[in-house]
Amino acid sequence: MTLTQEKRDEYYQALVEKDSTYDGIFFAGIKTTGIFCHPTCTARKPKYENCEFYLTAEEALLAGYRPCKICHPLSFPHEIPDEIKRLVQAVEEEPEKRWQERDFRDLGLHSATARRKFKEIYGMTFVRYARSRRMGLAFKEISNGSKVIDQQVATGYASPSGFNDAFTKIMGNPAKRTDISILYAYFITTPIGKMLSLSDDHYLYLLEFTDRRGLERELEGLRKSQNFRIIPGKNDINQEVERQILLYFDKKLKVFDLPLFRKGTPFQKDVWALLEKIPMGEVRSYKDLAHDLGDENKVRAVGNANGANQLAIVIPCHRVLKTSGELGGYAGGLERKQYLLNLEKEIKEELC
Incomplete structure (x- = not known):
């Protein structure tokens, strides 16, 4: 949802003051680092113009932000079990992945138990989390509108084909034909x-x-x-x-x-x-x-x-x-x- 200027000012003040009464009320996306945080995060506070504010974690994920490793914004007000930390880390390592049962087994996790704990802690299913992170990355690249080479360098891929392969996985894999049309x-x-x-x-x-x-x-x-x-x-x-x-x-x-x-x-x-x-x-x-x-x-x-x-x-x-x-x-x-x-x-x- 679109926030008013007054509400953005209020949230930025709460972020600067590390006001704990706002934890769970909003999340701050930091443009310069690509992470989103709780208001009480102990990391150095960004400038106002480098902040975006979201009412839900899903909105922040869909905007392309990843959860902060210092304040763990998705854990409020819970502690995160080790197996859930491993899931979040796995998503960050391969955000384009569509998760299957075997992927949980490869991490040494029982899928039903891991999914249940994830929902209890984060208030969203693991599938929804992984999807939001995946779509957020794709949306971020589209929203930026930058050249492919700029996107490639920013995301750390060594070649244009590497970036394009990852982007294609995130957005969906089209048929292997030569008569490709463009959608803007x-x-x-x-x-x-x-x-x-x-x-x-x-x-x-x-x-x-x-x-x-x-x-x-x-x-x-x-x-x-x-x-x-x-x-x-x-x-x-x-x-x-x-x-x-x-x-x-x-x-x-x-x-x-x-x-x-x-x-x-x-x-x-x-x-x-x-x-x-x-x-x-x-x-x-x-x-x-x-x-x-x-x-x-x-x-x-x-x-x-x-x-x-x-x-x-x-x-x-x-x-x-x-x-x-x-x-x-x-x-x-x-x-x-x-x-x-x-x-x-x-x-x-x-x-x-």
Whole structure:
């Protein structure tokens, strides 16, 4: 979530004063070292301009920061068992790795026990931690937008191919073909979190919150099915996406006008077409959409199609509720869903 200037000032003061009342409230990412810390970390305090602040450890991980070895920010308020330290160290040594049962055995650990302890201490599953660290590194390189050779030197790889291999593992391994197309990745900062925009020179292929469940699978699926290579870039379409998204959050836009690439089955595309017809400030139920498609028994299928939408906000899957009126699911999180619905009511009142 985007913090106000006042809140950032407050958190920096707490960091400088090592105020223990803020431990567990926020985490400080230090740009110059690439680590994130507790407010009470005993390390030398950085300058204000070198700090970024996060409300959760996952946000810091997704921003590309690694946990500090001095204050162990993820351990608050617990001590870390040796086996958990070994897991965290193993992730740092090979952040691109997708963990399997044998990897736990190679460390001399029982996977079920290690996973349970990890969740108890860190408040997140080990799979989620490893994924967030992996995605964070990839996002950091995209966000930096620096030349490949600069990224290569900064990350310590001896050759461009070494860096590219690691980056490819983190972002997903495309098919070995010669007709590779380019997708340009760009980050958009919104009041409710950072979004990733992927486009070529013709279409917007993906717009998602960076902490969305399943985003890594979406990226891999997109790369493999279309044989894309993802590189940093702010092309005309990404710039237009940013312009319209910021107008939307500023309550100055009711209808998006973007060239969208809808990757899905005919049924999914039918559902998404109905979503786009839901007026700003209004909602529908999954049952309503199933009825409009001619079969009220397809409520579950409608829900699955809703969840498969890869173009958040612009194809408004957040406008669909349970028949009971409850929010239902939303891969970006229910707090975001409620925020968007409230925002759109205000937009409707102001722009109608």
